[in-house]
């Protein structure tokens with residue numbers, strides 16, 4: 001059964017800004033089916049083997065396989081008695097599930113999840129996706145431990161493949177029935193759950209935030225930022241010019257400001273670590289913190305990274321960032337200079 005790959009270009013960070021340097025899908029593809037064409041990713045469909053490595057690694061969920069949904073797979077495993085991920089049964093490849101998906105699955109299942117690697121030995125792409133699989137599982141277990149969760153993703157390399165009895169496996173059937181689970185989740189009407197559902201976030205992040213509600217927020221762990229691939233902590237240095245680009249391009253509204261542009265606010269739990277804000281910042285003022293305080297993620301705290309002295313322009317009345325005692329905005333200043341030139 002063909003599992004057609006689709007790129008939703010409007011979600012790709014390269015469409016949001018020409019300065020995006022993201023090439024995660026390109027480097028993850030074991031068959032080099034994705035390349036850059038005029039600065040945008042392009043998929044050579046006949047070369048795609050539908051493993052889903054690019055699906056799990058894209059921070060903005062810009063790539064889909066039409067017959068595989070990580071969220072539906074998670075719901076399927078939650079509904080199923082068995083908690084095994086297996087490329088012969090319920091996933092295209094173990095590389096298709098991100099650390100974020102794995103952590104959500106373990107927390108919501110409240111149990112270990114088995115990753116069946118017994119088929120990998122004979123798989124021709126394992127040499128290319130093996131590192132991605134290993135690092136995704138390792139990161140998921142690292143985070144589960146930091147969350148104080150006893151569940152883990154357990155690697156089962158010697159598992160014998162189970163025979164399918166009636167042509168459709170237990171897990172696959174559960175995936176088909178997962179709409180029941182989804183509607184149950186949809187019916188959660190607490191204020192915070194509602195807010196999460198309404199946010200402009202990838203589905204995997206929405207489910208992750210739902211799962212985090214089961215984790216104790218009083219967590220004093222401080223992690224090394226380099227150990228986490230899908231959220232981050234930022235700082236803004238004094239070289240920031242308040243050009244406003246970072247929070248205008250941020251795809252998940254992790255960076256925001258007010259109508260006067262008087263500050264830059266950051267919510268770590270909404271950040272996708274897509275790197276776009278860094279790519280667009282000319283003075284390199286937005287930077288990654290070296291460490292990450294886990295309680296900020298778990299409590300959904302946001303923080304002001306920088307505040308600006310904002311005033312109304314004496315000429316046009318718009319708000320602008322006041323510097324060096326100036327009373328008119330940059331645009332009016334230029335216009336004044338041009339007018340003066342005319343009279344000289």
Ligand code: SF4
Pocket residue numbers: 011012013014022023024025026041057058059060061062063
């Ligand atoms: S990984 Fe996603 S955001 Fe990055 S280039 Fe590929 S499609 Fe675009």
Ligand code: SF4
Pocket residue numbers: 246249250251252253254255270271272273274275276277278
């Ligand atoms: S804050 Fe930066 S890295 Fe995080 S989602 Fe927004 S643009 Fe991407």
